[in-house]
Amino acid sequence: MSLRIAIFDDNKNIRESIALLLSTAPEFEVAGSFSHVLDCVEDVRECRPDIILMDIEMPGMTGIEAVVKIKREFPQIQILMQTVFEDDDRVFDSICGGASGYILKSFLHTRLLDSIRELQHGGSPMSPSIARKVLGKMQTVAAHIRPEVKTDYQLTPREKEVLAALVNGLSYKMIAAELSISYETVRSHVKKIYEKLHVASLTEVVAKAIHNRIV
Numbered sequence: 001m002s003l004r005i006a007i008f009d010d011n012k013n014i015r016e017s018i019a020l021l022l023s024t025a026p027e028f029e030v031a032g033s034f035s036h037v038l039d040c041v042e043d044v045r046e047c048r049p050d051i052i053l054m055d056i057e058m059p060g061m062t063g064i065e066a067v068v069k070i071k072r073e074f075p076q077i078q079i080l081m082q083t084v085f086e087d088d089d090r091v092f093d094s095i096c097g098g099a100s101g102y103i104l105k106s107f108l109h110t111r112l113l114d115s116i117r118e119l120q121h122g123g124s125p126m127s128p129s130i131a132r133k134v135l136g137k138m139q140t141v142a143a144h145i146r147p148e149v150k151t152d153y154q155l156t157p158r159e160k161e162v163l164a165a166l167v168n169g170l171s172y173k174m175i176a177a178e179l180s181i182s183y184e185t186v187r188s189h190v191k192k193i194y195e196k197l198h199v200a201s202l203t204e205v206v207a208k209a210i211h212n213r214i215v
Contacts (some may be wrong), residue, residue: 002029003120006049008066009082010035010059018053018108025113035059037066041073051119052079053112054099056090064094071098075200078119082108091126092133100201101125122191123172124202132169151212153196162189164215167206 005028009015015033022028032047034040038060044052052070056063067079081094081102091102101124103115115125155163158179165175172186179186197214199205209215 003027003051003116004029004031004047004049005116006030006032006034006044006047006052008034008037008040008052008058008063009055010057011055014055014082014105014108018112021109021112028113028116037061037063040066041069044070044074044077049077051116052077053082054079054094055082056094062090064090064097067094067099068097078200080115080119080125089133095126095201095203098201118172118187121187122194123187124205126171126202153214155193155196155214159189159193159196160215162186163193163205163209166190166193166202167209167215 005022007015007018007030009018012035015035019030019033022030031049032043034043037054037058040061054063054067058066063081067081070077070079075098079099081091081099082105083091083102084105085091095102100119101115103111103125111125118125161179162175165178170178172183172190175181176183176186193205194200197205197208199208
């Protein structure tokens with residue numbers, strides 16, 4: 001069964017380019033293509049995507065605002081942000097709003113398909129710099145929240161090592177190098193961590209790990 005992808009971007013050429021790229025992968029299907037997000041909730045309800053590709057700069061309402069609205073109505077849908085600049089604070093805001101990762105527009109042709117697959121398998125494609133911003137905010141919030149009663153999430157020793165690396169802002173490739181394991185093994189561990197902690201994004205993983213003092 002194909003993974004349904006919805007595209008939100010005000011640039012027609014980019015939308016068509018993404019659709020063409022997705023057509024080269026038989027496991028993906030374009031569920032909808034939209035030039036604005038003013039009707040994003042209705043559009044998502046109608047086209048029923050599994051994953052959304054969301055541009056940050058959109059006319060009338062930003063992609064960040066759209067992420068918040070969409071995740072409120074459809075928390076199960078994964079959203080991958082598109083941006084021009086890696087260090088843009090708006091990327092951080094969109095992730096805190098519910099997005100599961102981001103991709104630079106300059107790398108759409110070389111990394112988009114792999115980024116979507118990473119989302120599909122429970123990952124959160126983003127750079128270590130953005131992950132560290134997320135970590136910093138979660139640490140600030142966690143410092144003012146009373147920890148929950150300690151719960152045994154039944155993480156294996158290796159899963160705890162991977163989780164600690166995620167909390168420290170390491171990317172999948174960096175974790176693989178540090179622990180001397182393959183990228184696919186890291187992705188498999190992360191998927192298990194997401195399942196055991198009952199979370200759906202990197203932000204939630206970091207927040208729960210810090211809040212509950214898991215690592």
